[in-house]
Amino acid sequence: MGRTNPTYRDVLRSVHDNWEDYRRALRRPDKQRFDRLFEDARQFADAGGYLNPQNPMNAILFSICLAQEQRIEDLEAELEGERAESPPATESGA
Numbered sequence: 001m002g003r004t005n006p007t008y009r010d011v012l013r014s015v016h017d018n019w020e021d022y023r024r025a026l027r028r029p030d031k032q033r034f035d036r037l038f039e040d041a042r043q044f045a046d047a048g049g050y051l052n053p054q055n056p057m058n059a060i061l062f063s064i065c066l067a068q069e070q071r072i073e074d075l076e077a078e079l080e081g082e083r084a085e086s087p088p089a090t091e092s093g094a
Contacts, residue, residue: 005052008049008052008053008059009045009049012041012045012048015057016038040067040068041067
């Protein structure tokens with residue numbers, strides 16, 4: 001017997017294809033950002049597959065948000081590491 005529903009990865013690919021006209025209208029740097037968002041969504045495709053959502057866009061957008069949150073946390077940790085490594089500022093008052 002075959003599947004009654006397409007896989008989440010198939011749905012994700014279909015959504016990406018449906019947005020191709022939008023992507024085509026973007027400027028080159030924004031096209032790269034657009035592609036990265038869908039790469040982020042694919043990063044969490046296993047979790048989206050478990051959800052089997054009726055509206056896959058919700059899972060796609062949540063996956064993108066989750067990847068963005070991960071990226072922000074990584075940048076914050078990197079920034080905190082740089083702050084810890086830099087010498088403290090000295091006051092010159094007298």
